Amino acid sequence: MKNTVEIRWHGRGGQGAKTAALLLADVAFKAGKYVQGFPEYGPERMGAPITAYNRISDEKITVHSNIYDPDYVVVVDEGLLDSIDVTAGLNPEGAIVVNSAKPASEIIPKLHGYTGKVYTVDAHKISVAALGKYFPNSPMLAAIVAVSKVMDKEQFLTEMEGSYKHKFSKKPEVIDGNMKALRMTLEEVLV
Amino acid sequence: MAIRERLSGNEAVAYAIKQINPDVMPAFPITPSTEIPQYVATYIANGEIDTEFIPVESEHSSMSATIGASAAGARALTATSSCGLALMWEELYVAASNRFPIVLALVNRALSGPININADHSDSMGARDSGWIQIYAESNQEAYDNFLQSFRISEHKDVMLPVMICQDGFITSHGVENIELVEDELVKDFVGEYNPEHYLLNSKEPMAVGPYAVSNYYMESKRAQTEALKNAKKVILEVAEEFEKMTGRKYGFFEEYKLDDADYAIVIIGSAAGTCKAAVDDIRERTGKKVGILKIRVFRPFPEEEIAHALRNVKSVAILDRSEMFAATGGPLGAEVTAALYRAGQNKEVVNYLYGLGGRDITVTEFEDVYNELERMAETHEVRDNFKYIGLRE
Amino acid sequence: MISDRINEQSSWRDLTEGNKIYEPATSVQFNTGEWRTQAPVHDEAKCKQCYLCVPVCPDLSISVGDNDKIVFDMDHCKGCGICSKVCPFDAIRMEE
Numbered sequence: 001m002k003n004t005v006e007i008r009w010h011g012r013g014g015q016g017a018k019t020a021a022l023l024l025a026d027v028a029f030k031a032g033k034y035v036q037g038f039p040e041y042g043p044e045r046m047g048a049p050i051t052a053y054n055r056i057s058d059e060k061i062t063v064h065s066n067i068y069d070p071d072y073v074v075v076v077d078e079g080l081l082d083s084i085d086v087t088a089g090l091n092p093e094g095a096i097v098v099n100s101a102k103p104a105s106e107i108i109p110k111l112h113g114y115t116g117k118v119y120t121v122d123a124h125k126i127s128v129a130a131l132g133k134y135f136p137n138s139p140m141l142a143a144i145v146a147v148s149k150v151m152d153k154e155q156f157l158t159e160m161e162g163s164y165k166h167k168f169s170k171k172p173e174v175i176d177g178n179m180k181a182l183r184m185t186l187e188e189v190l191v
Numbered sequence: 192m193a194i195r196e197r198l199s200g201n202e203a204v205a206y207a208i209k210q211i212n213p214d215v216m217p218a219f220p221i222t223p224s225t226e227i228p229q230y231v232a233t234y235i236a237n238g239e240i241d242t243e244f245i246p247v248e249s250e251h252s253s254m255s256a257t258i259g260a261s262a263a264g265a266r267a268l269t270a271t272s273s274c275g276l277a278l279m280w281e282e283l284y285v286a287a288s289n290r291f292p293i294v295l296a297l298v299n300r301a302l303s304g305p306i307n308i309n310a311d312h313s314d315s316m317g318a319r320d321s322g323w324i325q326i327y328a329e330s331n332q333e334a335y336d337n338f339l340q341s342f343r344i345s346e347h348k349d350v351m352l353p354v355m356i357c358q359d360g361f362i363t364s365h366g367v368e369n370i371e372l373v374e375d376e377l378v379k380d381f382v383g384e385y386n387p388e389h390y391l392l393n394s395k396e397p398m399a400v401g402p403y404a405v406s407n408y409y410m411e412s413k414r415a416q417t418e419a420l421k422n423a424k425k426v427i428l429e430v431a432e433e434f435e436k437m438t439g440r441k442y443g444f445f446e447e448y449k450l451d452d453a454d455y456a457i458v459i460i461g462s463a464a465g466t467c468k469a470a471v472d473d474i475r476e477r478t479g480k481k482v483g484i485l486k487i488r489v490f491r492p493f494p495e496e497e498i499a500h501a502l503r504n505v506k507s508v509a510i511l512d513r514s515e516m517f518a519a520t521g522g523p524l525g526a527e528v529t530a531a532l533y534r535a536g537q538n539k540e541v542v543n544y545l546y547g548l549g550g551r552d553i554t555v556t557e558f559e560d561v562y563n564e565l566e567r568m569a570e571t572h573e574v575r576d577n578f579k580y581i582g583l584r585e
Numbered sequence: 586m587i588s589d590r591i592n593e594q595s596s597w598r599d600l601t602e603g604n605k606i607y608e609p610a611t612s613v614q615f616n617t618g619e620w621r622t623q624a625p626v627h628d629e630a631k632c633k634q635c636y637l638c639v640p641v642c643p644d645l646s647i648s649v650g651d652n653d654k655i656v657f658d659m660d661h662c663k664g665c666g667i668c669s670k671v672c673p674f675d676a677i678r679m680e681e
Contacts, residue, residue: 025367029197038366041223041309041550060369062330062465064362065554289603351602389607397609404604411597412604418597 004057005150006067010086011076014046016137020076021052023141023163024150028056030159031151036061049080056150072148075099076123076136081107087114097143097189099123099136119147119189126184131177138178142185153186193438194372200328200363203335203370204270204296204356205230209240210378211342213294214265214385217245217256221275222308223360224298228270250275254282254295261291262400264390266342268293272360273300276314280321286353287322288416289401292345292385293353295323296338299461299513300360301549309550310360312460313514316523322416324354324423325491329446329464331368333488334358336440339373342382343430349422355491359462361550373438381437420492427489444494446486447501449475453483455565456505458498458528460487461513463546463553470558482562493527499535506569507540508532509561511581513547521545521578540568546581557581588614613661617644621664623679625657631676638668638677 007024011017018039025037036055053067071094075086078100087096095117098107104118111118123139131138145156160182164175198206205227208216218228234240243265247253253269260267271279276297286293301307302314315325324344328334337356345354358364373381389398404412424444431442446464449471450456457467464486474482485501502508510529512522520526525543532541544561546553561581568574587608590599601607638655639647644663650656669677 022367025197029369034369035197036366036368038362041361041365062468063555064329064359064366064462064465066552068554289605291603389605396607399606399611400603402604402606407593408591408600408604411595411600414597415600415602419602 003059004055004061005072005148006070007054007056007072007074007144007148008067008070008090009052009054009074009076010080010084011050011052012046012080013048013050015076016135017050017074017076018052020074020137020141021054023137024054024144025056026163027141027145027156027159028054028150030162031155033057033150034059034061040066049084070094072097072144074140074144076140078102078107081110085112087111090114090116092116095119095147097121097140097147099140101125117147119143119191121185121189123185126181126188130181130184131174138181139185142182143189146186146189146191149191157182157186192374194374196370196372197367198331198335198370199226199365199367200331200334200358201226201298201365202230203331204338204358205234206372207335207338207378208242208268208296209234210339210373210375211266211382212240213242213268213342215243215245215257215260215267216269217247217253217260217267218269219247219250219253219271219275221250221272223300223364224270224272224275224296226364227296227298250278251282254279254286257293257295258282258286258289258291261286261293262289262390263392264387266292266346266385268295270296270298272298273302273308273314276318277302280318283318283321283323283353285401288412290351290416290419291353292342292351294338294341294345295353295355297355297357298360298364299357305549307549308360310362310462311513311548311550312357313548315355315357316514316516318355319491319523322352322420323491324350324352324420324427324489326354326356326427326489327460327487328356328358328363329462329486331358331363331366332370332440334363335370335372336434336438336442337488339378339381340430340434340442342385343433344423344426346385346387347422347426347430348388350419350426352416352419352423357461362462371438371440377437381433424492424494442488444487444489444497445501446484446488448484448486449481450483450485450501450505452481453504454481454506455509455562455569456483456485456502456507457509457511457558457561457565458485458487458502458524459511460490460524463511463513466553466555467558470555470562473555474559474562480562480566482565487524490524493531495527495531495534498528499531499537502532503535503537505539507542507565509542509544509565511544511546511561513545515545515548525578540565540572540574542568542574542576543578544581545578545583551582553581587611616660617663618658618660621659621662623664623666623681624659625662625664625666625668626678626680627655627657628676628678629654631674633674633676635673637671637673641667641671643667
């Protein structure tokens with residue numbers, strides 16, 4: 001277990017937290033890792049809080065439970081901080097990444113006394129600047145890669161470009177925007 | 192060279208279906224197995240396989256159509272979950288008693304009610320007396336590997352029985368994990384062509400299927416069916432051996448995880464066995480206590496003697512069930528493993544736990560608690576309750 | 586003969602898989618005529634050879650024989666009397 005990085009995602013139904021977790025599994029897999037990416041399923045309701053998980057390791061992973069003591073937490077929707085204890089079980093040696101325009105100092109009071117590192121990413125600003133639309137996935141994905149260091153940044157960018165080219169083969173115009181969003185985030189999140 | 196991939200359990204089974212390219216797949220969608228027919232339909236639409244896909248109006252019809260296709264001489268399969276399997280009930284028995292080598296990709300999900308979409312084994316355990324061979328998976332890899340082996344078992348002339356390939360809903364069906372795929376050509380050679388000896392569409396041999404049997408014939412028919420399940424044991428092992436030669440991955444009736452020298456054993460089915468392995472590794476590393484797992488892969492036919500033999504040296508056993516049987520005595524695996532130990536003349540402390548019903552999570556820590564209880568039972572020779580619950584709010 | 590494998594003396598070992606019958610028309614071997622309580626009696630003088638009785642027989646026990654005359658297969662006739670009811674010329678009478 002100690003060789004495994006565990007990540008918990010908090011988002012809302014329809015926002016793409018599950019897709020982001022699967023994308024992270026995908027890109028870590030391409031980097032040669034053993035991976036798991038799985039959502040916690042319930043009734044599917046747009047806007048309802050959802051949780052998704054990643055395990056990333058250099059060794060085979062057999063555990064099939066949810067993650068209760070994550071090393072990292074990603075919060076895709078800042079509004080969830082008021083209703084959910086997103087830092088529950090979070091390793092104080094790890095970190096939390098919150099999608100917010102506010103500085104970390106304004107987020108910390110809402111984190112139930114969490115003593116580890118807190119990062120904020122303004123995914124809205126980055127996404128609109130890079131893509132012209134608000135899709136928080138790409139910035140949040142880049143942010144967790146930067147914070148968790150589960151893989152090398154350059155390798156991450158190379159693999160993501162491959163994924164986008166595959167995923168958006170019929171919409172090549174969005175590939176550059178998404179790549180720009182990743183790069184902007186990697187520059188903004190200073191670890 | 193094996194192909195390194197990452198797939199969800201549903202994708203993995205659909206990929207196996209694509210590689211096998213069966214003749215007919217009737218199916219009706221139900222969570223969490225819906226993706227399987229969805230992926231297969233996409234493969235067909237893309238011209239990657241030429242399977243005849245039959246959209247039907249219910250699971251009773253999907254199993255009926257699968258039976259019809261199999262009787263006609265086709266290699267036929269379907270997929271379902273939970274209430275879908277329940278709606279197939281009558282047809283499950285028809286498939287098995289008429290000896291059709293059908294394969295069913297089952298994604299295990301709780302039965303209503305209360306209505307619930309998450310994993311437990313109440314659906315397949317309810318069908319345990321239907322005459323189907325049942326093979327369970329811990330991971331996506333096992334679901335895929337089991338599926339590749341399924342038709343070889345079902346279509347063997349000494350077996351000719353339907354096979355249910357089971358995996359845990361969402362936990363493995365929707366979880367993406369690393370997997371090693373087998374090359375298309377190797378799969379093709381391994382699975383082979385299906386050439387039934389007798390089939391309805393053979394104009395040279397008119398035949399009748401499913402005749403009425405009066406009481407003068409019925410018991411003999413049932414006894415013959417039991418013989419096919421007995422034969423299946425040998426065939427399952429032979430196919431597994433051949434599969435190991437191709438892939439290096441070893442399969443049997445069950446997996447013994449660090450059971451050789453174990454004092455305390457957990458008997459379990461499905462994805463939670465992987466979580467239990469982490470507990471075993473952790474306990475052995477931390478305390479040196481000898482703990483192990485017997486993970487059931489083949490539940491039907493039930494490998495009774497082999498299970499008892501594998502558990503002969505342990506001091507105490509916890510049997511974990513992911514389904515109720517409402518005898519108010521525990522779960523089906525508990526009842527059958529306990530009977531196996533009794534028939535083998537083994538007198539040891541045994542406890543049956545119910546866990547994970549309706550998708551209730553089970554953690555490494557909870558498995559560690561079970562091993563602590565097994566140690567206490569073995570030392571005191573006292574079993575406090577014959578069956579109890581993991582993670583239940585009292 | 587499939588009946589060598591499936592009969593009232595066969596061991597379970599001899600049965601075909603799922604009792605499938607790999608032969609056509611094996612029902613001929615089953616003498617449903619034993620069930621009969623009434624039997625048709627044909628009055629050749631009244632019969633006009635209209636053959637209405639032939640297609641209505643549920644057991645295919647009436648056929649057209651030599652000289653275009655109808656023939657009863659008494660091994661399989663259950664004595665249901667439908668032929669008698671359908672005959673427009675009262676040429677078939679049911680007797681105990």
